[in-house]
Amino acid sequence: MERPTNKELFQFLDITTLSVSDTEDSVRHLVNTVLSYQANGFVPAAICVYPNFSALVSSLLRQTPIATAAVAAGFPASQSFLEVKLAEAKMAVQAGANEVDVVLNIGQFLMGNEQIAVNEIRDLKAIIGPTKLKVILETGVLKDGISIQRAAQLAILGGADFLKTSTGKVDLGATPEAVGVMCEVVKEEYGHTGRKIGIKVSGGVRTKEDALSYYALVYEILGKDFCQSDFFRIGASSLADTLVNE
Secondary structure (H helix, E strand, O other), X not given: OOOOOHHHHHOOEEEEOOOOOOOHHHHHHHHHHHHHHHHOOOOXXXXXXXHHHHHHHHHHOOOOXXXXXXXXXXXXXXXXXXXXXXXHHHHHHHOOOOEEEEEOOHHHHXXXXXXXXXXXXXXXXXXXXXXXXXXEOXXXXXXXXXXXXXXXXXXXXXXXXXXXXXXXXXXXXXXXXXXXXHHHHHHHHHHHHOOOOEEXXXXXXXXXXXXXXXXXXXXXXXXXXXXXXXXXXXXOOOHHHHHHHO
C-alpha cells in the first residue's frame, strides 16, 4: 500500500459543522474556507450540515464537485416519529442535499426489534431515492463486535449506501475494532451480491496518523477499489487545516 499524500487524504473528508450555535453566517464562512482549500488543490468529498442549511450549502457549492451532506431523521438520537424522520430527510434532499446521514434506530435495535429498525432505514432510502444514504451505527453505544456486526448487517439490509461509525455526540467514537467489524460486513456483502457499501469513520479521528491508520485498515480488508471517496470517508473537520498547512 502506498501512503496517500495530504491532498489524496483530504479527498476523503466530510467537513462538518453540527453545533447548536450554527448560523447562516458561520456555515457560509465554513463553505468559503473549504472553497479556499479547493483553490489550492485540496478538495473534500462533502460538507455536512444540519438539514436547514442544505439550500445554503448546495447553492454555494453548485459549481464544485463537493457534495452537500445533511444529517436528518432525528439526528443524533433517532428518537422521533417515523413520519417526522421521513419528512426531514425528504426536505433535506428537496433543499439540495446530495447525501443524507441518519442514525439507525438504536433503541429498537437494543430491544431486539430488528425488523422495525430495518423497515425504518428502508423507508428513509425509499423517500430519498438515489440520494446517498449514510447510516450511523453509533458503535460507541453498541460496544461489542457482535452487536456492531448485526447493526451493520441490518443497515445494509435496509438499503444503506454507507455505514458510518458515530455521530460524534457520544463519548466513544470510532475505534479500529469497530471499523474492522464494519469492513468485514461490507466485504461479505460485496462477495455475495457484488454491491459496494461505503465506510465512513467518524468520531475521535483527530490526527493525520489516525486517518492514515483507518485508510490502511480499509485498504487491508476491502482493497484499493474501496479507497476512493465514493466508498470511504473520514469525518474529521479538525484535520483539514493540518493537511493543508503541513
